[in-house]
Amino acid sequence: MAESKKYQIAARAVPQFIADQSDPAGERYVFAYTITFENVGTVAAQLISRHWVITDGNSRVQEVRGLGVVGQQPLLKPGETFEYTSGCQLDTPVGTMRGSFQITAEDGMQFEAAVDEFTLSIPRVLH
Secondary structure: OOHHHHOOEEEEEEEEEOHHHOEHHHOEEEEEEEEEEEEOOOOOEEEEEEEEEEEEOOOOEEEEEEEOEOOEOOEEOOOOEEEEEEEEEEOOOEEEEEEEEEEEEOOOOEEEEEEEEEEEEOOOOOO
8 A cells, every 4th residue: 555545534524603602793703613534544543733724704814723622632543533523703704714633643654634625604695
């Protein structure tokens, strides 16, 4: 197997608008996002840290870095998945997020798992 396939974590995001925590009149829009990781490589690997880039509709950028996710640093064996839900707040009804997770394989190799940019949007704003 190619070395690049040995170390591989797939990550996907599903965002959701949280209306009951939002206040559009006060320019407060709250979103949740669920991230699912799957170890599609052949070596067990542990999620160590995260880096998010959050951009609102006015092009204001927030960067978030930290250890683990929701207080955990899950170890995924080949074929295993891990899912967590977190959230963010924007001043605009539409924005985007993209991110990466720093991973360490059980043999010490370090690599990243990327989350492609996804849209945060209140319902019926985008077509």
